[in-house]
Amino acid sequence: MHLTIAAASTALFSTWVFVENFGLLFDAGDGISASLGQKGRKVRHVFVTHADRDHVCGLLQLHQLNARDGIPHIFYPKDSGSFPALKDFMEKFDPQSGPATWRGLAPGETVPLDKTHFIEARTSEHVTMGDLTKSLDYTLCAVRRSLRPELTGMNGAEIGALRKEHGEDAVTEPQIEKLVGYSGDAPQLRPERWSGVKILFHEATFLAPETARSSHSNLPDVIASAAQLDLEALVLLHFSARYKADEIVQAVRQHAAAAKVGFPVFVILPGQVYSDLLSTEPVWEPGCFLDREDCEERQEGLI
Template identity: 40%
Template sequence: MKIIAYSSAMFSTWIFSDPYQVMFDAGDGVTAMLQHKIRRIRTIVMTHAHRDHLGGLLQLLNLRGGWGALDVYYPEGSGAFIALKEFTARFDALTAGTVGWHPVGIGSEIPLPGKRDVFLRTFPTRHYPESDSRAVRTLGYHLIERRMKLKEAFRGLPQEEIDALRRRDGKDFVLEEVESRLLSVTGDTGPLDAGIFQDSRLLFHETTFLLPKDQAETGERAHEHSNLPHVLALARDAGVKSLVLYHISTRYKPDEIREAARETAAAVGLSIPIRILMPGILTWDMMAEPDIASP
């Protein structure tokens, strides 16, 4: 899956899945970096209203809106998006008319235009201090493929027999619907339950800090974040197939991040491909980046 991405914690974060035309967050500079590529965007999903995630949304909507309809989805309890929606309508009525704004809650499903078997589903994250789930203000997103698969009981049968069963009892008798998580994007979050990411093919997990003590040193206690040992252990426990670390603090240098990821992966016993979205570096094809095991 081709993914273009940029992230440095505190300043700007966005992730664009090109084949599915989905933008996850819209940090400062996203339009200037993507330029004409923004025409490809059909759906924008926002994890939360912190400025490093939404700072580029106004400019993106103004320019992209001129090229046709698109939709923005945001956590339902977040007043910042309602304010931005109202401001956009007054500021630039022409393009604002092409943008659909949609509040979403936990477990909401989001259809993708022109994609029948692939959709998005939200999951709860832990970033704001309030634990009041009635007003959801932070969310993560799974990109999910839904397809029909032969039921366990019929696997190994000759095709003619399966066809006969299907004719006699209908396709629902022999087939069942299965979902695969093609991509999961956390946005900013503290530790989550591994079950949320079970078997995800690709997990983009925020990794603001390399060490737990680094967060304590910042004195930043109001908003929960994740650190490297926790993220790698979670990826192991969830059985994810491939991992990208992003939203990394600019305090760390690339060599230091790579080395820490290698050591920690060995320590927790995680041997899947792990890639690093280096802070402050625009990456045009995330999955073509070398994984940490490469020399």
């Protein structure tokens, strides 16, 4: 399945990622309604990582334009008092809009999106306050059923008879497929947290470790850690607006080459809005040189 993903992210100003296939929105930064337009009506599930303004300020307009009959379902870290306060404010400030559904999530909770897909919430290290859950990260998962290993070699008629007599569980077993991981803001990429994920969205706010703050990631560490994973794609976002686009692109290529990254790397550049992110050209592809022209020549067999 090709995932149609719209997104925008500039650290401090606005971050949001919309997976259109599932009506699924991660974070709701400023400008999301203007960017999505009528597609905003497709947002059915909103999963907010934490209460920083660049991740939540788009909720007001999104709610005003699209809330109806309990939709969208808005999920947030259960111990963050900002969200109940925001819900109360919206009801008073904007009483004419229809009601959305608000629910706080604890780490380990899952939320079904349809019959075969669900979101898993986990504690994020971006905001830590003892045992309180103030920030979360999320994984989009799919449940697939596969033939039980002990039945390998059995013919179709035998499997059909077994299914008819004992039910589906007798012949197949569920397998969890991790389609998309979304870190929100995070101080570092921990490979063990994202093992098995196909597409990972991870922040890379700072281009150098010496400029990074403790609650945000830096690009060299993110690339080095991601290289340990078996991803189909890495999407980097939440870059600081202090960096120019070409500066970010060259830094990503440099560190991806050094780490010998074996999968495509996409970048959400500050100030840009992407309507179908995964259809754009990745900044890094396996086998490419640092220079894009060199990469293209190599692909054409000129080097």
